[in-house]
Amino acid sequence: MNxxxxxxxxVAELTYACPLHCVYCSNPVDFTRHKDALxxxxxxxxxxxxxxxxxxxxxxxxxxxLLRPDLEEIIAEARALDLYTNLITSxxxxxxxxxxxxxxxxxxxxxxxxxxxxxxxxDRIAGREAFDRKLEVARWVKELxxxxxxxxxxxxxxxxxxxxxxxxxxxxxxxRLELANTQYLGWALLNRSALLPAAAQLERxxxxxxxxxxxxxxxxxxxxxxxxxxxxxxxxCMDGWGRRFIVVSPxxxxxxxxxxxxxxxxxxxxxxEQSVGQLWTSSPGMEAFRGEGWMPDPCRSCARRGxxxxxxxxxxxxxxxxxxATDPACSLSSDHVLIEAARSEGAPRGPDLATLRYRAxxxxxxx
Amino acid sequence: xxxxxxxxxxxxxxxxxxxxxxGGYLLLYPERGLALNPTAASILKLxxxxxxxxxxxxxxxxxxxxxxxxxxxxxxIEFIEEMARRGLLQVPA
Numbered sequence: 001m002n003x004x005x006x007x008x009x010x011v012a013e014l015t016y017a018c019p020l021h022c023v024y025c026s027n028p029v030d031f032t033r034h035k036d037a038l039x040x041x042x043x044x045x046x047x048x049x050x051x052x053x054x055x056x057x058x059x060x061x062x063x064x065x066l067l068r069p070d071l072e073e074i075i076a077e078a079r080a081l082d083l084y085t086n087l088i089t090s091x092x093x094x095x096x097x098x099x100x101x102x103x104x105x106x107x108x109x110x111x112x113x114x115x116x117x118x119x120x121x122x123d124r125i126a127g128r129e130a131f132d133r134k135l136e137v138a139r140w141v142k143e144l145x146x147x148x149x150x151x152x153x154x155x156x157x158x159x160x161x162x163x164x165x166x167x168x169x170x171x172x173x174x175x176r177l178e179l180a181n182t183q184y185l186g187w188a189l190l191n192r193s194a195l196l197p198a199a200a201q202l203e204r205x206x207x208x209x210x211x212x213x214x215x216x217x218x219x220x221x222x223x224x225x226x227x228x229x230x231x232x233x234x235x236x237c238m239d240g241w242g243r244r245f246i247v248v249s250p251x252x253x254x255x256x257x258x259x260x261x262x263x264x265x266x267x268x269x270x271x272x273e274q275s276v277g278q279l280w281t282s283s284p285g286m287e288a289f290r291g292e293g294w295m296p297d298p299c300r301s302c303a304r305r306g307x308x309x310x311x312x313x314x315x316x317x318x319x320x321x322x323x324x325a326t327d328p329a330c331s332l333s334s335d336h337v338l339i340e341a342a343r344s345e346g347a348p349r350g351p352d353l354a355t356l357r358y359r360a361x362x363x364x365x366x367x
Numbered sequence: 368x369x370x371x372x373x374x375x376x377x378x379x380x381x382x383x384x385x386x387x388x389x390g391g392y393l394l395l396y397p398e399r400g401l402a403l404n405p406t407a408a409s410i411l412k413l414x415x416x417x418x419x420x421x422x423x424x425x426x427x428x429x430x431x432x433x434x435x436x437x438x439x440x441x442x443x444i445e446f447i448e449e450m451a452r453r454g455l456l457q458v459p460a
Contacts, residue, residue, distance in 0.1 A: 006388065008400065054388050057395060084382055084395035109380055109397045147380035149397050175380045175454070176397055218454050 004281040006054040011247040016063040019092050021127030021358040024188035026258050034251040040070040044077040046248055049276035051081045061088040079106035091137030092130055103144045110141045111149035117164035127358045138172045150174040155182045155195035162205040166212045179209050181227040185314050187359050193345050194354030228329040229339050234311030241289040254279035259314040263323045289313050294324055298332045369448050373458040376416030381455045
């Protein structure tokens with residue numbers, strides 16, 4: 001039995017519905033199985049109970065949180081609890097009047113995803129025409145006095161445009177720019193051979209981002225996240241299982257990360273039936289990989305076990321079939337060959353656009 | 368270097384929050400947070416866009432009467448510079 005630490009951040013996935021069809025969506029591949037099951041009162045209670053446990057930040061996300069007609073009431077509750085409230089959105093569908101309303105309710109920060117600095121590339125990844133509207137929304141965000149986070153997910157098709165992505169963030173006066181490389185789970189794993197970059201391409205982009213970070217210090221926070229596939233030791237996924245983050249899925253499951261409900265044999269429990277505190281402390285799923293007791297070799301004797309917590313359980317499962325294996329991203333993992341083999345697929349294959357599998361259900365392809 | 372005649376204020380993305388669990392203050396910003404020691408919290412509470420850096424030092428001198436003035440001033444300036452470097456404080460020239 002491991003004592004449950006204090007959670008700091010609640011990731012509230014208000015719905016898996018989304019007008020976009022991004023090929024690397026972080027929602028589960030079988031997201032349509034998970035219906036929106038929490039009503040306004042449920043979400044308000046989840047916020048209250050999370051705050052009681054020590055949570056001070058909430059990320060309102062999805063899917064697309066704007067699709068919830070009760071987003072206003074949820075934000076009002078979050079602010080009444082003095083939670084730092086961040087809306088993570090595609091910017092679609094949003095009218096300026098609604099954004100003004102969210103501002104008045106005390107929303108703290110707006111994060112807008114922009115899939116590429118080039119309209120065609122952005123719309124191709126999103127699976128619909130959205131780029132121009134996103135820029136308009138990002139401008140409203142700043143005009144209304146919000147801080148703006150711009151998030152661009154990086155992959156083989158846009159890594160070479162990173163300089164343009166940074167220039168766009170500057171033009172939009174973003175306060176924070178997240179240059180988050182695709183992590184190959186869920187939809188992104190299905191599209192891995194089309195999205196995974198070559199090492200040299202990634203390195204060039206990293207160096208450009210590093211220079212921008214230094215140049216923009218104090219004005220724009222630039223965060224460049226390397227894909228796990230190109231590190232020798234894994235990062236601390238979610239800062240460790242059940243350690244800092246509470247994720248609540250649209251159907252009410254209390255999870256340690258965005259995809260834990262894709263792991264077989266784990267029982268997480270729903271916030272409709274138990275309190276956030278009960279589930280956080282003692283649901284079997286939350287306890288499964290908390291602390292170090294579950295760790296196999298080489299993790300259990302590794303000097304980094306308190307730093308990376310064994311890496312990502314979902315990556316371990318989806319690559320090896322065993323959620324309790326050492327993350328294959330780690331060079332000490334006996335399954336690391338799987339990562340090395342995938343990397344060799346990441347070599348550029350000429351100018352042809354790769355075939356992408358879009359997050360479904362989606363309308364006709366946008367090409 | 369910051370201008371000590373400048374009037375620091377919290378960046379738009381940053382917010383101070385009292386933390387019941389510890390009795391201290393947190394500085395929250397997107398995806399992050401800093402647990403502040405009492406001195407840091409005292410300084411940031413005075414970064415309201417109305418007081419100059421020197422004005423902040425003056426206010427703090429009352430609270431930290433045992434600290435020699437020049438030393439306190441230096442500490443406050445260094446802290447404000449560090450927070451500006453992190454983009455958490457704005458200090459107009």
